Amino acid sequence: MLVLLPPSEGKADSGKGAPLRLESLSLPGLTAAREAVLGELVELCAGDEEKAREVLGLSEGLRGEVAKNAALRTAGARPAGEIYTGVLYDALDLASLDAAAKRRAARSLLVFSGLWGAVRVTDRIPSYRCSMGIKLPGLGALAGHWRAPMSEVLPEAAGDGLVLDLRSAAYAAAWKPKDEVAGRTATVRVLHAPTRKVVSHFNKATKGRIVRALLSNVLTPRDPAELVEALRESGYEVESQAPDRAGKAWALDVLVEEVH
Numbered sequence: 210m211l212v213l214l215p216p217s218e219g220k221a222d223s224g225k226g227a228p229l230r231l232e233s234l235s236l237p238g239l240t241a242a243r244e245a246v247l248g249e250l251v252e253l254c255a256g257d258e259e260k261a262r263e264v265l266g267l268s269e270g271l272r273g274e275v276a277k278n279a280a281l282r283t284a285g286a287r288p289a290g291e292i293y294t295g296v297l298y299d300a301l302d303l304a305s306l307d308a309a310a311k312r313r314a315a316r317s318l319l320v321f322s323g324l325w326g327a328v329r330v331t332d333r334i335p336s337y338r339c340s341m342g343i344k345l346p347g348l349g350a351l352a353g354h355w356r357a358p359m360s361e362v363l364p365e366a367a368g369d370g371l372v373l374d375l376r377s378a379a380y381a382a383a384w385k386p387k388d389e390v391a392g393r394t395a396t397v398r399v400l401h402a403p404t405r406k407v408v409s410h411f412n413k414a415t416k417g418r419i420v421r422a423l424l425s426n427v428l429t430p431r432d433p434a435e436l437v438e439a440l441r442e443s444g445y446e447v448e449s450q451a452p453d454r455a456g457k458a459w460a461l462d463v464l465v466e467e468v469h
Contacts, residue, residue, distance in 0.1 A: 210429060211366060212373045212420055213327075214320045215380045217295030223285040223335040230286075233333070238362040239326040242355060246324050247281060249345045250337075254278035265343055274338035281335050289320055290330030296410055297375075300417025303330060310424040318420070319366065321380040323351045326359060327366075341379045352382035359384035371395065371430050373423075374458065375416045387456055394458040395433035395449075402446070402464040415465055419445070433459035 231243055254261045254275045261267075261275045277284070290303045303314055315331045323341040328334060344350045363384050372386055372394040386394040397419070399412040422428065422443050430436040437449045446464040 210317050210371045210373065211368065212318050213376050214318060215377045216320055216322050217293045217298055219294050220292050220336040221294050224287050226285040226287055228283050228286055229335055235329040235332050236327060236362050236366060239358050242358040243325055245348060249347050250278055250324065250339055251281055265338060277336060278338055281337055284335035286333040286335045288330060289328045289332050289334050292334055292336055293320060296413040297417040300414040301421050306424060313424050321376055321383060326355050341383060355383040364390055371432055371436060373436065386458060391456050391458050392452065393432050395436050395461050396458050397461045397463060399463045399465060402466050411465060415463060437461065
């Protein structure tokens with residue numbers, strides 16, 4: 210099983226560990242594309258601060274993120290699972306998983322990123338600010354920058370099992386499963402049952418809880434149909450729609466009564 214996650218806007222501090230080594234990150238086929246984004250981002254943020262803020266869409270209160278980006282090559286690095294914070298990652302709570310569940314997380318979780326493309330939760334990265342939705346002056350829209358290298362690397366990473374896609378739209382734009390991989394991919398929405406609307410906070414929290422349940426309970430669905438059954442057995446109300454043609458993913462709606 211491969212689980213595709215969005216990153217978090219907020220991130221923990223880098224700490225004082227050894228700095229980033231791009232060549233040590235998972236999915237080495239993305240190294241050249243990572244270097245291109247990293248080089249331009251560092252150059253942008255080491256120059257005109259106001260221009261960098263505009264490109265990155267940062268408010269006055271986030272001015273310090275520019276200096277953080279400028280120092281990415283020398284900043285300390287920590288496992289990505291410790292860097293990413295926010296609602297989904299709080300609900301997932303990787304640190305409190307038992308040893309076996311942590312090993313499953315290391316194998317199966319892949320976090321998408323405007324800067325790194327995608328990383329495993331064990332990959333050591335510094336804290337940064339670079340969303341997938343921005344356009345860097347030299348590279349253009351990052352989702353477009355990542356599509357070609359992702360199309361080369363991600364099908365192999367997906368293996369031959371279930372792909373659970375929990376990404377937001379901006380990150381899903383960087384890689385769309387195709388052909389037979391799409392047929393064993395399930396995308397998930399979390400809807401407030403009374404209104405059938407997506408509520409952002411609870412959408413993220415529920416996705417984090419779903420991943421935690423799969424890891425903690427050693428649930429290993431082999432395809433979307435088995436995922437639906439596993440989620441129902443875990444107490445979730447799930448509506449599923451199988452693809453109507455080849456090359457399309459399954460669509461799952463998880464319905465929740467309470468928003469908290």
